[in-house]
Amino acid sequence: MVLEVDGVKLETAPWDPRFPNTNQTKYCYQSFLDYQRCKKIRGEDFDACQYYKRVSNSICPNAWIDKWNTQIEENRFPGNI
Amino acid sequence: MVMPGMSIESLKKHKSLIPLFFCLGIGMSGAAFYLTRLAMKNPEVTWHPKKNQEPWEAYKEKTYKFYSTSTEPPVSPAPKY
Numbered sequence: 001m002v003l004e005v006d007g008v009k010l011e012t013a014p015w016d017p018r019f020p021n022t023n024q025t026k027y028c029y030q031s032f033l034d035y036q037r038c039k040k041i042r043g044e045d046f047d048a049c050q051y052y053k054r055v056s057n058s059i060c061p062n063a064w065i066d067k068w069n070t071q072i073e074e075n076r077f078p079g080n081i
Numbered sequence: 082m083v084m085p086g087m088s089i090e091s092l093k094k095h096k097s098l099i100p101l102f103f104c105l106g107i108g109m110s111g112a113a114f115y116l117t118r119l120a121m122k123n124p125e126v127t128w129h130p131k132k133n134q135e136p137w138e139a140y141k142e143k144t145y146k147f148y149s150t151s152t153e154p155p156v157s158p159a160p161k162y
Contacts, residue, residue, distance in 0.1 A: 018140045
């Protein structure tokens with residue numbers, strides 16, 4: 001999960017007991033939701049928010065993130081932020 | 082007329098049916114148990130989609146899998162905010 005190449009630490013999302021199965025779709029969605037909620041409460045620079053941002057960016061397909069961000073901008077995101 | 086073998090008395094005359102009933106019993110109760118477990122315990126199943134939108138949040142420190150290689154209970158790495 002952690003790899004060091006030329007002094008740069010590469011890291012992916014850690015294993016989470018909430019999502020024990022191979023299908024990690026909900027890990028992606030939950031992390032994205034948590035990032036948006038955290039950003040709303042604490043602001044983007046808070047450590048936990050940065051954690052959720054990293055996790056959702058590693059797990060989610062970029063197309064989904066783009067789509068959800070457009071939905072949030074246009075005020076039609078179905079999730080509860 | 083009732084089928085022979087459906088009561089305890091007639092089953093004594095048709096002993097060869099006993100293994101069939103035994104195997105069917107195991108199969109049916111196993112299927113019933115597993116379906117009930119999927120419905121009640123699965124982290125991705127919610128019975129109140131309005132009230133409980135994220136059923137997997139209850140599994141932050143619990144295991145869902147039948148068999149786990151680690152002995153200590155799992156801990157979700159997600160921080161609080």
